[in-house]
Amino acid sequence: MTIIKWMRKKLWRLEKFENESMRTGIRLESTARKKCESLLKEHVNQNYTIKETGLWKNPKFPQMACSPDGLITLPGEQTKLLEIKVLTVLNQTSGEEICNSEEEDNPEGDNPQEEENNPQKAKTNKKKLQPVNPEKFEEEMTPEQKRRFYLKRNNEGDVVLKTSHAYNYQIQMSLNILELSECILCVFSETGCRLVTVEYDQSFWEEKRERLLQKHREILIPEAILGKTKRWLPPCELIYSKFHEDPEDPYFENDS
Secondary structure, three states: OOHHHHHHHHHOOOOOOOOHHHHHHHHHHHHHHHHHHHHHHHHOOOOOEEEOOOOEEOOOOOOOEEOOOEEEEOOOOOOEEEEEEEOOOEOOOOOEEEEOOHHHHOOOOOOHHHHHHOHHHOOOEEEEOOEOOHHHHHHHOOHHHHHHOOEEEOOOOOEEEOOOOHHHHHHHHHHHHHOOOEEEEEEEEOOEEEEEEEEOOHHHHHHHHHHHHHHHHHHHHHHHHHOHHHHOOOOOOOOOOHHHOOOOOHHHOOOO
16 A cells, blocks of 8 residues: 555545445444453453443553553453454355355245246355354464464464564554553454453564654654645655754653
């Protein structure tokens, strides 16, 4: 995606996009949240609760914000972040045989005479595929699906989130904004649910955060004023120079 298209989509909301996976995620988010709370109560501690929340910002870096899917609380313990991902990848070996779309065109039942006169409308059998069960993704996904999936099994045998995946960047930023140390990633589908713990990685995220803040200062702020990408023009980039610093401003104390 070019920077012009990114700005039009993310900053100006001009390039709207929605697909079936997104709609499924919205539809099942509440169900996934309830299932996560149920699993925590059943297998960890019955006093766990999940609270829905809204937009969060941190005054240390107000340029960033996040909207968690929930906050997991337990009396006497630090709050945990909840991130829900609804899995819509289909299990290519699942399902039962069903009739093709011709059945939907004739909800009142078969018409043998019509099929006899028009063999092309005769129904054929195919499988209605089910979503992959996150608990069994290693058995149910194809090699290509597993390569593209955001979970993997590490050398210790634990299922973890791939650090290179965009979801890890999202979670690390949210943990940093809320100043939390741990996230429960709930991977949910209509066939199962898996909970994965993701810990805050300060050394990983702080360098990424500084680069994002730099881009915010040098590209996003000028674009918010000039709006060049709305006219399909490349954004203006204002390179930050240290001579603008106010030596008494604590913002610059840690700059080298």
